Amino acid sequence: MKLEIVPDEFIKASDILKEIHSHGYEAYFVGGSVRDALLGQEIHDVDIATSAYPEEIKQIFKRTIDVGIDHGTVLILVGEEQYEITTFRTESTYQDYRRPDKVTFVRTLKEDLKRRDFTINALAMTVEGEIIDLFDGMSDLNQQIIRAVGNPKERFHEDALRMMRGLRFASQLDFSIEDNTLAAIQEFHSLLEKISVERIAVEFSKLLLGKNRRAGILPFVETECYQYCPGLKQSGDALLRFADFPERRIETEAQAWTLLIKTIGLKENDLRSFLKSWKLSNHLLQEVQQLLYGLEQRLIADWQAIDLFDLGLEAVVSVEKLLFYYNQKSKIEEASKLYLSLPIHDRKELTITGNDLMKSFDKNPGKWLGDLIQTIERAVVDGQVENTREALLSFAKDNLEKE
Ligand code: ATP
Ligand code: MG
Secondary structure, three states, X not given: OEOOOOOHHHHHHHHHHHHHHHXXXXXXXXXXXXXXXXXXXXXXXXXXXXXXXXXXXXXXXXXXXXXXXXXXXXXXXXXXXXXXXXXXXXXXXXXXXXXXXXXXXOOOHHHHXXXXXXXXXXXXXOOOOEEEOOOXXXXXXXXXXXXXXXXXXXXXXXXXXHHHHHHHHHHXXXXXXXXXXXXXXXXXXXXXHHOOHHXXXXXXXXXXXXXXXXXXXXXXXXXXXXXXXXXXXXXXXXXXXXXXOOOOOOOOHHHHHHHHHHHHOOOHHHHHHHHHHOOOOHHHHHHHHHHHHHHXXXXXXXXXXXXXXXXXXXXXXXXXXXHHHHOOOOXXXXXXXXXXXXXXXXXXXXXXXXXXXXXXXXXXXXXXHXXXXXXXXXXXXXXXXXXXXXXXXXXXXXXXXXX
């Protein structure tokens, strides 16, 4: 089968394949980009597989970076673009259900495709757009099925992360998991214990953000994979409730974790340790804290000026979007207008500084100063005092005298 219209992303990279060919090696487009092109979806990164060894690739191309040379991957830079070129390989010894400890380079495409996780991910494409389908990936793609390449039990024993990948593809692509593949996940769910939290988190986040998260979450619960995810051991029912949220793709990772945490019913105090146990970034943690706070407020009342100020426009809009999942109307425009009409959007916009205050009251820095600035800031945001030097100094004076 030939792809009728070869997307630009591949055309841009076709000279690379031709260059490799001219040195007597094979080269193909492989993996997710071929799958997504066939599905008519947006293409992320175009991966290339070749019979040339990494050293040989490095001799062919001038600008290369060794990103994973032990695993056969060399990054090559062409203009603004970069491409991962990976030597055909098998992954021989899997001692601990995780990444192979040794890869062996091979010279045939078939052997390379055989080690890939699912049939829809084991498709290759020539530079002319001809699809090479050695494991019936096309038929599974057409029937919207996630099926392990070869024996699923063996494949999940080799690398248990594949179980989570299968579940996330079900959600991302809105596909169903083939019976034997699903049964093998059910049987071997506990192997996930061997997989690092970071790798599980990547797949779980993608699952939450997928087009049909229900298609991923139901089997995630049914196969008991959730038992091996931090902080979810007791949350089977909550996850099922999460699957019942009104259909609409969740837009950001922070939104997804916020909805999940609220559904699980985690208390403010436990939120931090939960997200930490998933080894998520501090940045994400902060975002989730803000969204949860904002969501709780918005579910009971309209926005308060100070909450708009504290959260900032991006989080405010995000909270409005989350209301949809609670069958409430998102008032994005209204909330944005309210936010924009705040007297200030940043402490820096106050017309006086800490220095001004110290000078005016002839005092040394100390806790009083931070407290005072905060009081002033809140009063300005709330519209209790005008943001002029005069008004703020007088407000500050009154405030200090009160103490
Ligand atoms: P995405 O769109 O999320 O990037 P992808 O299918 O491209 O999806 P990658 O993680 O980028 O996923 O991997 C690229 C390809 O490498 C896959 O399509 C698959 O063929 C293979 N692959 C990746 N991880 C595994 C794994 N754990 N076991 C077997 N094959 C894998
Ligand atoms: Mg990819």
